[in-house]
Amino acid sequence: MQMLYDDISWEQSDAVFDAFKKKASSPDVLMAITEFMAEKYPSSRPNDRARIIGVGAFNFCYRMEFDDGFASLLRLASPGRSMFPEEKTEAEVAVMRFIKANTSIPVPNILDWGMQAPCEMGPYILMEFVSSASNLTAKLRKPGYAREDRPMLNPDIDEPTLELLYGQMADIMLQLSRQSFSKIGCLAAGPDDWVVTKRPLTMNMNELVQLGGYPKNALPSSTFASTSDYLYSLAESNYTHLSTQRNDAIQSEEDCRNKYTIRKILLKLAEKSKLTCEDTPDHREFKLFCDDLRPTNILLDENSKVVAVIDWEFTYTAPSEFTYSPPWWLLLETPEDWPSGISDWVATYDSRLKIFLRAMVSHEDIAIRDGRLSEEERLSERMYNSWNSGAFWVNYGLRKSWALDIIWPYIDRKIFGGEETHEQRIALLASRIQFTDDEHKEMDAFVQRKLRESETRAQNEWDKSNWPQAGDVSQMR
Missing domain, CATH: 3.90.1200 (Aminoglycoside 3'-phosphotransferase; Chain: A, domain 2)
Incomplete structure (x- = not known):
């Protein structure tokens, strides 16, 4: 059978990401992001504050439009989704610049990038926003x-x-x-x-x-x-x-x-x-x-x-x-x-x-x-x-x-x-494979360990589901 995602790891990832999304949507952060994006394009005035336009698999994005028709996009590497945010950002900037210089594949122009966006929001790439239908x-x-x-x-x-x-x-x-x-x-x-x-x-x-x-x-x-x-x-x-x-x-x-x-x-x-x-x-x-x-x-x-x-x-x-x-x-x-x-x-x-x-x-x-x-x-x-x-x-x-x-x-x-x-x-x-006696023992030990891990998880889930709910005093006696 297909291996499934670890539900506990997934829940922990979601919890980190949800906290980040809440912070990224807060008035203080939106104001700081607005000022930051405006400063990085000083040749024109912004039409409005920065707006959240997308929450992707690995990034959180803001868009800002300017009087001269230009629009920029700020991408933050999302904690809980991007597990190597600095490394990911640096590698992406390098490959985008390489592709721009060595192919005719259309990629957005990078305006700025770094390891710390305002309000300690982490690694970012600021690039042109490309309009599309x-x-x-x-x-x-x-x-x-x-x-x-x-x-x-x-x-x-x-x-x-x-x-x-x-x-x-x-x-x-x-x-x-x-x-x-x-x-x-x-x-x-x-x-x-x-x-x-x-x-x-x-x-x-x-x-x-x-x-x-x-x-x-x-x-x-x-x-x-x-x-x-x-x-x-x-x-x-x-x-x-x-x-x-x-x-x-x-x-x-x-x-x-x-x-x-x-x-x-x-x-x-x-x-x-x-x-x-x-x-x-x-x-x-x-x-x-x-x-x-x-x-x-x-x-x-x-x-x-x-x-x-x-x-x-x-x-x-x-x-x-x-x-x-x-x-x-x-x-x-x-x-x-x-x-x-x-x-x-x-x-x-x-x-x-x-x-x-x-x-x-x-x-x-x-x-x-x-x-x-x-x-x-x-x-x-x-x-x-x-x-x-x-x-x-x-x-x-x-x-x-x-x-x-x-x-x-x-x-x-x-x-x-x-x-x-x-x-x-x-x-x-x-x-399909010839195991030695020692390799058979190694596999047996491996299997028994994984079965114990599964039993421990099942027991923990059972305990959690049968734990008395708030107000259910009859089960506490």
């Missing part, structure tokens, strides 16, 4: 969408429209894929050029700490020089995640053994560098990769043309295999959360991937004709091969810890081959 998700999603819904691709969208919208994303991805680096990590501006000197900060790392209670000191702390080293680190993180998440990690003894075995298989394969293609010529050439590049962050004008790509947090130089994997967001919803089940997601995705790749080929042809891309830099064939071979699932599972168990049968097919069903592949888990 819509975003790409709104164009792609199923009609009748309500704010509390998860978006899903409109099943009735016509192919020419889908190809047009997909094509703009394909062009963005092509431009990012042309940027190559010699290490895996986050960008920084060096004296003469852009350098990779800090660890890769990923969305999964943020969620592991926020929603899994993952110890920060167990996360990677440096850059990586090879794909195999990085994939081993990701496999290790998935094992540590299962080990350290105290609540909602397992449902039964059998479930725990299955999850443990999956992670040990990946660790052993990663240890032998068998999760990557060592014969790939560019296996030490790393590409700029954004964990949060998805249609919601693609702003469009009234003609459905891209006017800005926003939210570049969790962008890092990554193994080229990540860039060569087709994007999961073609259906807007992730495979692990698809309402009709993962098999239906795969079938639906496969039909949409053909349209996306057709759009990408068209944009590749234009870029090659204009001299902006070479034949060797095409992504379409690599993405097709990644999906067909199953490499897509290996990369996806390593990058998304909570999805690993539900997508395992597809990883199993990639690694072990065969025509078994999903259920049969789960049943075969024990035979």
Whole structure:
């Protein structure tokens, strides 16, 4: 079964964020933010005070309009949501400036940034506000969408429209894929050029700490020089995640053994560098990769043309295999959360991937004709091969810890081959790896510890639900 978020970690995260939202909405803070944003754009007078315009997954945003028509946006890294606010902010500023200087991808201009906004509101980025009519998700999603819904691709969208919208994303991805680096990590501006000197900060790392209670000191702390080293680190993180998440990690003894075995298989394969293609010529050439590049962050004008790509947090130089994997967001919803089940997601995705790749080929042809891309830099064939071979699932599972168990049968097919069903592949888990006697003992001890943790949580929940309520004196006697 799929691993769930740790409810206690989630509640603690929400409590911190709710306190921040309350402070961010207070009159004193709004006044200080208004003065701060006005000071940073002294060439014109503000029309009104700063207004709260958005509460995103990781940021809290204010907007201010000025007499000359300019508008600015102040983004604060939200405590309780952004678990590495300073590191996240610094990395995002660097990558936005790099993209502005090295591609034609439209990104907002940065006016100012720093580690302490007024009233001790923490790290911030002040940038131009880009007006838009819509975003790409709104164009792609199923009609009748309500704010509390998860978006899903409109099943009735016509192919020419889908190809047009997909094509703009394909062009963005092509431009990012042309940027190559010699290490895996986050960008920084060096004296003469852009350098990779800090660890890769990923969305999964943020969620592991926020929603899994993952110890920060167990996360990677440096850059990586090879794909195999990085994939081993990701496999290790998935094992540590299962080990350290105290609540909602397992449902039964059998479930725990299955999850443990999956992670040990990946660790052993990663240890032998068998999760990557060592014969790939560019296996030490790393590409700029954004964990949060998805249609919601693609702003469009009234003609459905891209006017800005926003939210570049969790962008890092990554193994080229990540860039060569087709994007999961073609259906807007992730495979692990698809309402009709993962098999239906795969079938639906496969039909949409053909349209996306057709759009990408068209944009590749234009870029090659204009001299902006070479034949060797095409992504379409690599993405097709990644999906067909199953490499897509290996990369996806390593990058998304909570999805690993539900997508395992597809990883199993990639690694072990065969025509078994999903259920049969789960049943075969024990035979996929040869444990020594000591390793069997290690697994038994691990499983018993996780079961004790689950029992303790269940007992605490029972005690809480049966504790006498205020005024119920009869239970106190």
